[in-house]
Amino acid sequence: MRMNELDVIKKLVDGSNSTVFFGGAGVSTASGIPDFRGNNGLYKIESEYGAPPEEILSGRYLHKDPERFYKYYRENMLYPSAEPNGAHKALARLERLGKLTAVITQNIDGLHQAAGSDKVIELHGSVLRNYCLECRREYSLEDIIESSGVPHCTLCGSIVRPDVTLYGEALDLNAFYEAEEACINADVLIVGGTSLTVNPAASLVGTYKGDHLIIINKSPTPYDRYAEYVIREPIEEALQYIAGVI
Numbered sequence: 445m446r447m448n449e450l451d452v453i454k455k456l457v458d459g460s461n462s463t464v465f466f467g468g469a470g471v472s473t474a475s476g477i478p479d480f481r482g483n484n485g486l487y488k489i490e491s492e493y494g495a496p497p498e499e500i501l502s503g504r505y506l507h508k509d510p511e512r513f514y515k516y517y518r519e520n521m522l523y524p525s526a527e528p529n530g531a532h533k534a535l536a537r538l539e540r541l542g543k544l545t546a547v548i549t550q551n552i553d554g555l556h557q558a559a560g561s562d563k564v565i566e567l568h569g570s571v572l573r574n575y576c577l578e579c580r581r582e583y584s585l586e587d588i589i590e591s592s593g594v595p596h597c598t599l600c601g602s603i604v605r606p607d608v609t610l611y612g613e614a615l616d617l618n619a620f621y622e623a624e625e626a627c628i629n630a631d632v633l634i635v636g637g638t639s640l641t642v643n644p645a646a647s648l649v650g651t652y653k654g655d656h657l658i659i660i661n662k663s664p665t666p667y668d669r670y671a672e673y674v675i676r677e678p679i680e681e682a683l684q685y686i687a688g689v690i
Protein backbone atom coordinates (compact mmCIF):
# COMPACT_ATOMS: atom_id res chain seq x y z
CA MET A 445 0.00 0.00 0.00
CA ARG A 446 2.76 2.41 0.94
CA MET A 447 4.64 1.59 -2.23
CA ASN A 448 1.52 2.48 -4.19
CA GLU A 449 1.50 5.90 -2.59
CA LEU A 450 5.21 6.37 -3.20
CA ASP A 451 4.73 5.27 -6.81
CA VAL A 452 2.08 7.93 -7.30
CA ILE A 453 4.32 10.56 -5.74
CA LYS A 454 7.22 9.42 -7.91
CA LYS A 455 5.06 9.91 -11.00
CA LEU A 456 3.98 13.33 -9.79
CA VAL A 457 7.60 14.41 -9.33
CA ASP A 458 8.64 12.83 -12.65
CA GLY A 459 6.03 14.94 -14.38
CA SER A 460 6.98 18.09 -12.48
CA ASN A 461 9.51 20.75 -13.30
CA SER A 462 9.08 22.76 -10.14
CA THR A 463 9.02 20.47 -7.17
CA VAL A 464 10.22 22.15 -4.00
CA PHE A 465 11.46 20.34 -0.92
CA PHE A 466 11.15 21.87 2.52
CA GLY A 467 12.94 19.99 5.27
CA GLY A 468 14.03 20.02 8.86
CA ALA A 469 16.16 18.16 11.38
CA GLY A 470 14.80 14.74 10.38
CA VAL A 471 16.64 15.01 7.06
CA SER A 472 20.01 14.99 8.83
CA THR A 473 19.42 12.49 11.63
CA ALA A 474 20.58 9.61 9.40
CA SER A 475 23.85 11.55 9.04
CA GLY A 476 24.31 11.35 12.79
CA ILE A 477 23.16 14.88 13.59
CA PRO A 478 20.59 14.67 16.37
CA ASP A 479 17.52 16.86 16.48
CA PHE A 480 18.29 18.96 19.50
CA ARG A 481 14.62 19.85 19.77
CA GLY A 482 13.84 16.15 20.01
CA ASN A 483 13.34 14.61 23.40
CA ASN A 484 16.82 13.13 23.64
CA GLY A 485 17.98 14.49 26.92
CA LEU A 486 16.78 18.05 27.20
CA TYR A 487 16.75 17.61 30.95
CA LYS A 488 20.31 16.29 30.86
CA ILE A 489 21.38 19.33 28.83
CA GLU A 490 19.80 21.64 31.33
CA SER A 491 21.56 20.03 34.26
CA GLU A 492 24.88 19.86 32.40
CA TYR A 493 24.93 23.41 31.06
CA GLY A 494 22.74 25.18 33.59
CA ALA A 495 20.14 26.29 31.06
CA PRO A 496 17.93 24.77 28.36
CA PRO A 497 19.22 24.84 24.76
CA GLU A 498 16.69 27.51 23.80
CA GLU A 499 18.30 29.84 26.31
CA ILE A 500 21.95 29.02 25.63
CA LEU A 501 21.46 29.23 21.87
CA SER A 502 20.03 32.73 22.02
CA GLY A 503 21.56 35.97 20.85
CA ARG A 504 21.20 37.35 24.35
CA TYR A 505 23.15 34.45 25.84
CA LEU A 506 25.95 34.75 23.28
CA HIS A 507 26.56 38.29 24.52
CA LYS A 508 25.99 37.53 28.19
CA ASP A 509 28.07 34.38 28.47
CA PRO A 510 30.01 33.64 25.27
CA GLU A 511 32.15 31.01 27.03
CA ARG A 512 29.16 28.88 27.90
CA PHE A 513 27.49 29.55 24.58
CA TYR A 514 30.55 28.25 22.74
CA LYS A 515 31.01 25.29 25.06
CA TYR A 516 27.47 24.18 24.25
CA TYR A 517 27.77 25.12 20.59
CA ARG A 518 31.02 23.21 20.07
CA GLU A 519 29.78 20.13 21.91
CA ASN A 520 26.29 19.95 20.40
CA MET A 521 25.99 21.88 17.16
CA LEU A 522 29.13 21.05 15.18
CA TYR A 523 29.44 17.76 13.28
CA PRO A 524 32.39 18.33 10.95
CA SER A 525 32.65 14.66 9.97
CA ALA A 526 28.95 14.24 9.11
CA GLU A 527 28.31 13.11 5.54
CA PRO A 528 25.22 13.64 3.37
CA ASN A 529 22.81 10.69 3.55
CA GLY A 530 20.48 9.16 0.99
CA ALA A 531 17.89 11.91 1.48
CA HIS A 532 20.35 14.71 0.66
CA LYS A 533 21.67 12.77 -2.34
CA ALA A 534 18.22 11.96 -3.69
CA LEU A 535 17.30 15.66 -3.60
CA ALA A 536 20.52 16.63 -5.37
CA ARG A 537 19.70 14.04 -8.02
CA LEU A 538 16.18 15.43 -8.52
CA GLU A 539 17.67 18.88 -9.02
CA ARG A 540 20.13 17.55 -11.62
CA LEU A 541 17.22 15.86 -13.42
CA GLY A 542 15.43 19.21 -13.67
CA LYS A 543 12.56 18.18 -11.41
CA LEU A 544 13.44 20.05 -8.25
CA THR A 545 13.79 23.84 -8.23
CA ALA A 546 14.77 24.43 -4.61
CA VAL A 547 15.58 22.89 -1.27
CA ILE A 548 14.42 24.98 1.66
CA THR A 549 16.01 23.88 4.91
CA GLN A 550 15.79 24.68 8.59
CA ASN A 551 19.09 22.85 9.09
CA ILE A 552 22.39 24.63 9.54
CA ASP A 553 24.74 21.79 8.64
CA GLY A 554 25.44 22.49 4.95
CA LEU A 555 24.80 18.84 4.01
CA HIS A 556 22.51 19.62 1.05
CA GLN A 557 25.32 21.55 -0.62
CA ALA A 558 27.78 18.80 0.30
CA ALA A 559 25.48 16.34 -1.51
CA GLY A 560 25.58 18.52 -4.64
CA SER A 561 22.40 20.60 -4.35
CA ASP A 562 22.84 24.02 -5.88
CA LYS A 563 19.69 25.88 -5.00
CA VAL A 564 19.51 25.68 -1.22
CA ILE A 565 17.63 28.25 0.83
CA GLU A 566 18.86 28.17 4.41
CA LEU A 567 16.22 29.66 6.67
CA HIS A 568 18.38 29.50 9.77
CA GLY A 569 21.81 30.13 8.29
CA SER A 570 24.80 27.79 8.39
CA VAL A 571 27.54 26.74 10.80
CA LEU A 572 29.87 26.83 7.81
CA ARG A 573 29.76 30.62 7.79
CA ASN A 574 30.93 32.78 10.68
CA TYR A 575 31.74 36.42 11.02
CA CYS A 576 33.27 38.98 13.36
CA LEU A 577 30.66 40.94 15.30
CA GLU A 578 32.72 44.12 14.92
CA CYS A 579 34.43 44.21 11.52
CA ARG A 580 32.38 41.48 9.81
CA ARG A 581 35.43 39.58 8.63
CA GLU A 582 34.33 36.08 7.61
CA TYR A 583 35.56 32.82 9.08
CA SER A 584 35.10 29.22 8.02
CA LEU A 585 33.95 26.27 10.09
CA GLU A 586 37.58 25.09 10.11
CA ASP A 587 38.63 28.41 11.66
CA ILE A 588 36.13 27.85 14.45
CA ILE A 589 37.16 24.24 15.02
CA GLU A 590 40.85 25.13 15.07
CA SER A 591 40.26 27.80 17.70
CA SER A 592 39.28 26.98 21.25
CA GLY A 593 36.83 28.54 23.67
CA VAL A 594 35.37 31.75 22.29
CA PRO A 595 36.75 32.41 18.80
CA HIS A 596 38.12 35.90 18.29
CA CYS A 597 38.73 37.90 15.14
CA THR A 598 42.36 37.81 14.03
CA LEU A 599 42.03 41.39 12.77
CA CYS A 600 40.23 43.26 15.52
CA GLY A 601 39.96 40.80 18.42
CA SER A 602 36.18 40.89 18.68
CA ILE A 603 34.00 37.84 19.08
CA VAL A 604 33.31 35.75 15.99
CA ARG A 605 29.79 34.37 15.78
CA PRO A 606 28.13 31.75 13.60
CA ASP A 607 25.94 33.00 10.78
CA VAL A 608 22.97 31.13 12.20
CA THR A 609 19.67 32.45 13.47
CA LEU A 610 19.77 32.11 17.24
CA TYR A 611 16.75 32.00 19.49
CA GLY A 612 15.23 35.42 19.93
CA GLU A 613 16.75 36.65 16.66
CA ALA A 614 14.78 37.58 13.57
CA LEU A 615 14.72 35.16 10.68
CA ASP A 616 16.77 36.13 7.63
CA LEU A 617 14.03 37.93 5.72
CA ASN A 618 15.69 37.57 2.33
CA ALA A 619 15.89 33.82 2.76
CA PHE A 620 12.31 33.71 3.97
CA TYR A 621 10.95 35.69 1.00
CA GLU A 622 12.97 33.55 -1.38
CA ALA A 623 11.51 30.43 0.25
CA GLU A 624 8.03 31.87 0.08
CA GLU A 625 8.42 32.56 -3.63
CA ALA A 626 9.69 29.03 -4.24
CA CYS A 627 6.66 27.58 -2.41
CA ILE A 628 4.22 29.83 -4.26
CA ASN A 629 5.67 28.75 -7.62
CA ALA A 630 5.97 25.05 -6.78
CA ASP A 631 3.73 22.52 -8.50
CA VAL A 632 4.65 19.83 -5.96
CA LEU A 633 5.71 20.66 -2.40
CA ILE A 634 7.36 17.89 -0.41
CA VAL A 635 7.78 18.62 3.27
CA GLY A 636 9.98 16.21 5.18
CA GLY A 637 11.73 15.59 8.46
CA THR A 638 10.05 18.44 10.26
CA SER A 639 7.21 18.49 12.74
CA LEU A 640 6.15 21.90 11.36
CA THR A 641 5.75 23.39 14.79
CA VAL A 642 8.36 26.16 14.61
CA ASN A 643 7.10 29.39 13.15
CA PRO A 644 7.45 31.38 10.99
CA ALA A 645 9.20 28.61 9.04
CA ALA A 646 6.20 26.30 9.36
CA SER A 647 3.85 28.94 8.00
CA LEU A 648 5.71 28.66 4.70
CA VAL A 649 3.69 25.55 3.99
CA GLY A 650 0.57 27.71 4.11
CA THR A 651 1.85 29.78 1.18
CA TYR A 652 1.71 26.75 -1.12
CA LYS A 653 -1.56 26.87 -3.05
CA GLY A 654 -1.08 23.84 -5.30
CA ASP A 655 -2.81 20.47 -5.09
CA HIS A 656 0.19 18.30 -4.32
CA LEU A 657 1.37 18.81 -0.77
CA ILE A 658 3.27 15.73 0.37
CA ILE A 659 4.39 15.29 3.95
CA ILE A 660 7.04 12.75 4.91
CA ASN A 661 7.44 12.65 8.66
CA LYS A 662 7.56 9.99 11.34
CA SER A 663 5.08 11.77 13.58
CA PRO A 664 1.90 13.74 12.77
CA THR A 665 2.18 17.43 11.88
CA PRO A 666 -0.45 20.19 12.07
CA TYR A 667 -0.49 20.24 8.25
CA ASP A 668 -1.20 16.54 7.67
CA ARG A 669 -4.87 17.22 6.97
CA TYR A 670 -3.97 19.54 4.08
CA ALA A 671 -1.65 17.00 2.50
CA GLU A 672 -2.49 14.89 -0.52
CA TYR A 673 -0.23 12.16 0.87
CA VAL A 674 1.29 11.62 4.27
CA ILE A 675 4.21 9.20 4.37
CA ARG A 676 5.59 7.75 7.60
CA GLU A 677 8.53 5.85 6.09
CA PRO A 678 12.08 6.93 6.93
CA ILE A 679 12.75 10.03 4.88
CA GLU A 680 15.95 8.78 3.24
CA GLU A 681 14.11 5.71 1.94
CA ALA A 682 11.08 7.65 0.74
CA LEU A 683 13.16 10.27 -1.10
CA GLN A 684 15.45 7.70 -2.66
CA TYR A 685 12.41 5.86 -3.95
CA ILE A 686 10.85 9.05 -5.34
CA ALA A 687 14.17 9.95 -7.02
CA GLY A 688 14.44 6.51 -8.58
CA VAL A 689 17.58 5.54 -6.66
CA ILE A 690 16.03 2.46 -5.02
Ligand code: ZN
Pocket residue numbers: 576577578579580581597598599600601602
Ligand atom coordinates in the same frame (compact mmCIF):
# COMPACT_ATOMS: atom_id res chain seq x y z
ZN1 ZN B 1 36.96 41.74 13.44
